[in-house]
Amino acid sequence: MSDTITYEITIGMETHAELRTKSKMFCGCSAEFGGEPNSHVCPVCMGLPGSLPAPNARAIAFVVRTAMALHCQINSPTIFHRKNYFYPDLPKAYQISQYGDSPIGTHGYIDVTVKGETRRIGIHRVHLEEDTGKLFHNPGDVSSLVDYNRCGVPLMEIVSEPDIHSPEEAQEYAKTLRNILVYLGVSDGKMEEGSFRCEPNISIHQPGTPLGTRTELKNLNSFRVLLKSAEAEIKRQEQVIRAGGAIQQATLRWDEANGVTTPMRFKENEADYRYFPDPDLVPLEFSAEYLAEQRDALPELPTEKSARFVRDYGLSAYDADVLTSERPMAEYFEAAAKAAGDPKAAANWVTGQLLANLNAEGHDITETKVRAEDLGAMIRLIGDGTISGKIAKTVFDEMFQTGKPPRQIVDEKGLVQVSDEGAIEAIVEQVLAAHPDEAARFRGGEEKLMGFFVGQVMKASKGKANPGLANSVLKKKLS
């Protein structure tokens, strides 16, 4: 009986994105990923006594732009706070962050489309802080090792309102958000490297009753894991409640092997962070000129781009959404469309053959050997009759494997379409001579045999015969 109760799902998402700056948030150390341990570290980011923070102007601009792109109110003045807690990855024993009512951005939203339905998810806050270092288990010893290379890298925190109501929506929210950040150029959005981290807070409750106790999922390193772990956590919570239990507030991680969420054994944490304004930093006050500059620096965002593709290129809304779902794909498409002089054909090739081939290999568009200009050139070869659509598939596959330009492939393999009427007539006569019975039946009114003859002509020409021409010559000869 209780199995029939349906629960309402409430999810809020906390996202951390490392910003793509050259230097760290408060010092001149390189913010680049990698490097040998403790090679991107200075007195400031390792919190040496006497060192002081100097804020990175570009990181601030990036967060302002993001807040704008997320339709936020920009708060000015805005200040930095200290979040105090002890942990070896936090060398000052406080994280410089933004607390309280006036982080850089508040009251925003993004629109998320799941299964054709668009819903608006509120953005609670967007703020700027610094990342922590990394801890490694020391294999030779019962100890851990600390590396501060990532410590002090600018980190943007984006907190959604608890407006998300399904794991799919959570995943789509994360994808949409990541897409916006990548469009803005403020983050590289790499979940695997940890430069884009999503932490959903999940609770369930019966409609008409108060919200349930939340649990938080951490260390989710792909969109797939985000979806799977949210599904599993909701299932777990339902089982606990159906068994008459209560949900404990907890932080959980994803156990890939068993497909379940498991509680993290966690650092002792009194959760009294003793936030206070950082006395080493002065307030940021954004002038109207500054805000106008940042607004001008905003690139075209996915929804605007998609609308323009429909308007200017005559694409379907579906294709436009697919093409703008990632900034590199949109850029690839536009370059190919320009080279082709035929945006619709370019859209078909990108969303069709190219994506299919890439998916089959598990690659994304930034990894293809096919240059956008070459794809455009190939579409032109179809358009001007140099190759047939059928041959084009062969040419494209070769381009995909080797990265060679289409013209070179066509020349090397002799794939130029035969559009010489005399040559076609010769082939047609050869085919009719080889199939006298079928010719007679055609003439007797069995017109569907036309397809058979065209096929035979293509076969005899190794696919190079211009299909239109073959058709008209056949008709003439068979009449």
Next chain:
Amino acid sequence: MPILTPDDVRKIARLGRLQLTEDEVARFAVQLDSILDHFAELQAVDTEGVEPTAHSVGAKNVTREDVARPSLTPEEVVSNAPRAECNMFVVPQIVET
């Protein structure tokens, strides 16, 4: 009624990661309570609508261009460490999974 009990003192010490002896707990409880008692006169000041002063300087928007500069060498970074291995700092094992 004391403002601070020995239990409060223990809790605060834990939050500030200070191990105190029972003697220290007792002494601090008395001292801190008397100090806070001196401070209590502040509560009588009318501060309705008064902006807090976090800083006496009025400066704003002090930022730095995003330019990468040389860091210390890893050897310099760990040169003062009580314990280091492989140019990383060694701490007691952290179990967190």
Next chain:
Amino acid sequence: MNWTTAPAHEIVAAIEAGDVTARAVTEASLERARAVEPAVHSFLLRLEDRALQRADAVDAQRKAGEPLPPLAGAPLALKDNMAMRGVETTCASKILAGWKPPYDATVVRRLEEAGAVIVGKANMDEFAMGSSTENSAYSVTRNPWDVNHVPGGSSGGSAAAVAAGEAAVALGSDTGGSIRQPASFCGVVGVKPTYGRVSRYGLVAFASSLDQIGPLTRDVEDAALLLNAISGRDPLDSTSVDVSVPDFRAALTGDVRGLTIGKPAELYGDGLEDGTRLAVEAALQRYVELGAKVVDVSLPYLRYSLPVYYIIAPSEASSNLARYDGVRYGHRTDKDADLIEMYLLTRQEGFGAEVKRRIMIGTYCLSSGYYDAWYKKAQQVRTLIRRDFDAAFDRCDVLMTPTSPIPAFGVGEKTDDPYQMWLADVCTIPVNLAGLPGMALPCGFSGRLPVGLQIIAKPFDEETMLRAAHAYEQTTDWHKMTAPCG
């Protein structure tokens, strides 16, 4: 000529003129230190070889006919809370034992560029928390005027070194009076510049919104000289202010005619020791004789300075001192411990009683549920104190008060009751809360012990403050007297 009693501007001029070498001056300073250190204990670390090398470099520069920088060859004592590359910097705390910073504080860089010869790291109260230098984990510095008395604190080592002739000049840091009060106790000049005037980069933080580095010197001209060298915006310190740095020496005109001096009633109250009152009142009288005008002013919110300060400073300190956790530098417990125990034991073993006390107060005032009642309230009253000063400066050019209500107290006299010790800061603390420039100027004696006049000026108006101090100094011999060191 006795180079251990001469002010730096005379030393520099003599080196420039070829009357003496930088090496000879430095040797005299080191020699003096060897003689008086057993009684005074100004230094935690003396840098004899390094100092002589620096001095030789100055002499070589002169020999080569190069122009000499403004502090060329001046022996300087550096408070041990300023980072010097490769030189142990402990803040007189066990928790920083052995720490050799891999970088220079901005003031150290600027001083060395100006030719100063750093002769040693001066003793202090641990992490600058104290008013007597008795809170040093390593040694107790004595007052050169009477070694049974404290030199004041927390820059007690810096003040004693200058008073005892071990260094011509010194740098200290001032969070609630830590330059001015020891300057007053030791009979030297001590300047706390406007907050933001001098870079804090490399100054180990106590209370970040209050800390400021400044000079301790034999006379006002030296203070101006040092201030010239260390002032100015530093991109490494976001709170250092981008205002032009005048030539402070040029402000020393000797003329105070028409100057309006405010006398805040709240700091001339009952707690004022008789000898101190006499000396300060006499100094004000002298100013009147010099053509200045003294007016009574009232700053009613000053009475709350002590609680405001002792909430804000420990709060900031509790956060600033959290980094001493035994992971990256300094002391770490020898005991076998898990992470939390390692933190607890390292900090228990490494910090002294006063530091622990302030970490406790600060942690409490910032903790959830108490923040608004204590920390935020204190920041609001801080605003009211600032407004009091603003109003006073509408009528006055400078304010003058005693630096300390009492002269140097006996060693061990106030160590039992922390609140009594804190009361000694009552005149200096408000100046830090308002971020103003303030200085201590020798103005006589109470018995054998020096008394210091405090002069407070408007933000970034060190020029008027120094001009007033200098004009008075020209009419007295206090700054020419030498301490017996016995």
